[in-house]
Amino acid sequence: MIPSxxxxxxxxxxxxxDGRLLRLPLPESDAALxxxxxxxxxxxxxxxxxxxxxxxxxxxxxxxxxxxxxEDLAHDVFVASFxxxxxxxxxxxxxxxxxxxxxxKARKLIARRKRWSFIxxxxxxxxxEQELASSSAEFTDxxxxxYRILGTLPVDDRxxxxxxxxxxxxxxxxxxxxxxxxxxxxxxxxxxxxxxVELARKNEAxxxxxxEDEP
Amino acid sequence: xxxxxxxxxxxxxxxxxxxxxxxLPERLAARFRDASRPAxxxxxxxxxxxxxxxxxxxxxxxxxxxxxAPLGVTIGETSAAPLLGAWLGAPDRGPLPLDFSDxxxxxxxxxxKARVTELGSSARVELASGSLRVHVVPGRSSAWxxxxxxxxxxxxxxxxxxxxxxxxEVFELVMDEGEVELSGCVFGKGRKLAVGQRxxxxxxxxxxxxxxxxxxxxxxxxxxxxxxxxxxxxxxxPEAAADGQSVAAxxxxxxxxxxxxxxxxxxxxREAYAELERLGFDEECxxxxxxxxxxxxxxxxxxxxxxxxxxALLLLRRRFPSSAGAAIAAFSLGRLEFDEFRGYTRAADWxxxxxxEQPNGAMAREALGRLLEAAYRGGDAGAARALSERYLxxxxxxxxxxxxxxxxxxx
Numbered sequence: 001m002i003p004s005x006x007x008x009x010x011x012x013x014x015x016x017x018d019g020r021l022l023r024l025p026l027p028e029s030d031a032a033l034x035x036x037x038x039x040x041x042x043x044x045x046x047x048x049x050x051x052x053x054x055x056x057x058x059x060x061x062x063x064x065x066x067x068x069x070x071e072d073l074a075h076d077v078f079v080a081s082f083x084x085x086x087x088x089x090x091x092x093x094x095x096x097x098x099x100x101x102x103x104x105k106a107r108k109l110i111a112r113r114k115r116w117s118f119i120x121x122x123x124x125x126x127x128x129e130q131e132l133a134s135s136s137a138e139f140t141d142x143x144x145x146x147y148r149i150l151g152t153l154p155v156d157d158r159x160x161x162x163x164x165x166x167x168x169x170x171x172x173x174x175x176x177x178x179x180x181x182x183x184x185x186x187x188x189x190x191x192x193x194x195x196x197v198e199l200a201r202k203n204e205a206x207x208x209x210x211x212e213d214e215p
Numbered sequence: 216x217x218x219x220x221x222x223x224x225x226x227x228x229x230x231x232x233x234x235x236x237x238x239l240p241e242r243l244a245a246r247f248r249d250a251s252r253p254a255x256x257x258x259x260x261x262x263x264x265x266x267x268x269x270x271x272x273x274x275x276x277x278x279x280x281x282x283x284a285p286l287g288v289t290i291g292e293t294s295a296a297p298l299l300g301a302w303l304g305a306p307d308r309g310p311l312p313l314d315f316s317d318x319x320x321x322x323x324x325x326x327x328k329a330r331v332t333e334l335g336s337s338a339r340v341e342l343a344s345g346s347l348r349v350h351v352v353p354g355r356s357s358a359w360x361x362x363x364x365x366x367x368x369x370x371x372x373x374x375x376x377x378x379x380x381x382x383x384e385v386f387e388l389v390m391d392e393g394e395v396e397l398s399g400c401v402f403g404k405g406r407k408l409a410v411g412q413r414x415x416x417x418x419x420x421x422x423x424x425x426x427x428x429x430x431x432x433x434x435x436x437x438x439x440x441x442x443x444x445x446x447x448x449x450x451x452x453p454e455a456a457a458d459g460q461s462v463a464a465x466x467x468x469x470x471x472x473x474x475x476x477x478x479x480x481x482x483x484x485r486e487a488y489a490e491l492e493r494l495g496f497d498e499e500c501x502x503x504x505x506x507x508x509x510x511x512x513x514x515x516x517x518x519x520x521x522x523x524x525x526x527a528l529l530l531l532r533r534r535f536p537s538s539a540g541a542a543i544a545a546f547s548l549g550r551l552e553f554d555e556f557r558g559y560t561r562a563a564d565w566x567x568x569x570x571x572e573q574p575n576g577a578m579a580r581e582a583l584g585r586l587l588e589a590a591y592r593g594g595d596a597g598a599a600r601a602l603s604e605r606y607l608x609x610x611x612x613x614x615x616x617x618x619x620x621x622x623x624x625x626x
Contacts (some may be wrong), residue, residue, distance in 0.1 A: 146222070166224075
């Protein structure tokens with residue numbers, strides 16, 4: 001049956017008359033963008049990067065803190081996603097899938113740095129930092145120390161803690177994105193929190209932020 | 216919410232603010248701009264591969280004849296290469312050597328920090344603090360480079376000691392052999408330093424002292440370190456030295472016109488702002504593009520000159536209304552009104568403007584949170600409640616959720 005209303009038909013660009021090819025706009029939904037990527041549509045890669053970089057950047061910031069390699073890592077996340085785009089089962093879950101890739105990339109970077117720590121690689125937190133957007137010196141110190149302490153935790157515990165307590169991700173999200181059960185995610189977070197509080201109490205900049213009632 | 220939770224949420228908030236200004240989506244998108252152009256498929260599939268192999272073989276053959284092999288580097292006693300870009304710290308009681316495969320050697324003196332940032336036919340090393348003894352074997356085609364804060368050293372084949380104290384922003388270099396070219400800050404685009412010369416410079420005080428090693432203090436053995444006494448910059452030596460020895464005296468060169476830019480990018484906002492004022496704040500704004508205007512506003516705000524920041528942001532919105540930075544400027548104007556001028560009604564207008572222009576923008580959550588806070592502080596209880604309900608619907612665990620819940624529950 002022919003649709004009764006012309007508004008239900010997709011809009012086509014008007015012919016320009018001079019034979020020029022008009023480019024259709026890229027779709028707004030993530031699922032349709034995935035289809036465009038798989039079809040090799042021009043501009044789809046750039047659009048995906050433009051659309052999803054804030055999500056990827058946010059997760060890398062949460063997990064790594066201030067880090068000179070963040071931009072390159074975000075680049076790697078997108079390169080990996082383009083290679084694996086055909087394996088994405090649910091195109092609607094594009095952003096969540098990218099976040100998962102970003103977490104795995106960050107995990108690899110942290111693990112690699114730990115392996116090289118015997119030559120005393122200095123974490124970026126030890127180096128002169130840029131001033132924070134709206135903060136006192138005390139808070140800047142506290143933030144710097146937060147990531148320094150996180151750097152001493154086991155990598156999986158650190159990631160779970162950062163996702164839960166800095167990003168505010170719910171437990172189910174942490175479990176899904178780190179590919180572990182809810183119980184394991186809870187255990188990692190609890191373990192990281194205990195250790196973090198223990199070290200923070202001994203830290204001059206962080207001690208004022210740790211109340212007596214913290215577990 | 217415990218104190219620790221507040222700290223961690225605030226950390227996230229700071230990261231959100233930094234992210235809004237990072238410009239990463241645009242930069243990354245530009246890298247992938249041409250990634251999806253369909254490749255022609257008419258030729259046989261094996262042909263590109265064969266062509267690529269042949270091309271590579273030719274390149275390898277030509278490269279083997281003309282170019283030296285890429286450099287390798289080992290650190291200390293280990294035989295493995297370092298992580299490119301990872302910061303290296305020398306132990307407290309001994310040096311940390313970096314041995315390059317062409318025989319060149321860098322030695323980080325105790326407590327110094329540096330990293331290898333590029334490794335190809337030559338290397339690029341960034342010195343964060345302390346001293347680096349450098350010996351580059353001549354013969355490579357491209358120049359080596361050392362970055363130390365705002366200063367740069369271009370090397371072709373030489374031996375010297377370079378030091379940098381980030382706390383005092385003092386740069387020092389003592390030549391043993393060869394020649395180097397210095398750049399950045401007081402050196403401008405480039406200044407050569409020859410064998411036997413030494414230089415001591417400070418970006419902060421804009422002072423520069425060039426002399427000969429034998430008439431200067433033996434600095435080569437006294438690397439700058441964080442625990443050394445505060446270094447004093449020697450006054451420029453007059454052209455005709457009293458003892459008639461070959462002392463090269465150097466008047467201060469005029470800073471480059473955009474000297475504030477590297478200062479700003481290095482996070483030295485007060486110095487960058489002073490330089491902007493020296494050059495003429497309005498004149499620099501007039502010449503700037505959207506991105507630079509955003510940076511000028513940022514510099515002014517962080518140098519505690521909110522009115523100037525406001526002026527730059529308003530100019531950005533007026534001159535580049537359709538740029539990506541215009542909406543961010545609206546958010547920044549709201550934040551200025553809120554934090555600096557306590558103008559909550561005007562702040563609310565700016566946050567509304569941002570949300571209208573970028574309803575799904577990176578700062579949407581913060582803008583809505585600030586908007587409800589501005590409405591609340593401005594005494595508009597009805598709007599604050601309505602905005603709180605919207606906030607809780609859209610961001611139930613956002614940083615303003617606690618305040619929003621309180622406002623919704625309020626009688």
